[in-house]
Amino acid sequence: VxxxxxxxxxxxRLNPGIETVAPERVLDAVAEIVSGGFDVATEVPVRTRLLRLTDTEHVLVVVVHH
Structure with a gap:
């Protein structure tokens, strides 16, 4: 049941983990992050990652299970 x-x-506690990514690879990196599944029986179904493109440019990825 x-x-x-x-x-x-x-x-x-959402620890977004920081990953340096080349700007031309950002779409691939985001696709990789959002395509991972969740084990909703053992983890909170929210995932965050901060992609560092340059010293001044970042992309925050937030994935929430629906």
Whole structure:
């Protein structure tokens, strides 16, 4: 029997992990991040990653299971 476990927001720690990516590869990197699945039985279904393109340009990727 399935059930929903609601985790209070203050207990969620999203550590976005920083990855340096060449600007021409950013779309591939985003596609790779969003295509990963979630094991909703063992993890909060939210994923974040910060892609560093240059010293001043970044892309924040946020994936949320629907």
């Amino acid at each position: 399935g059930y929903q476990h609601v985790v209070p927001a203050e207990e969620i």
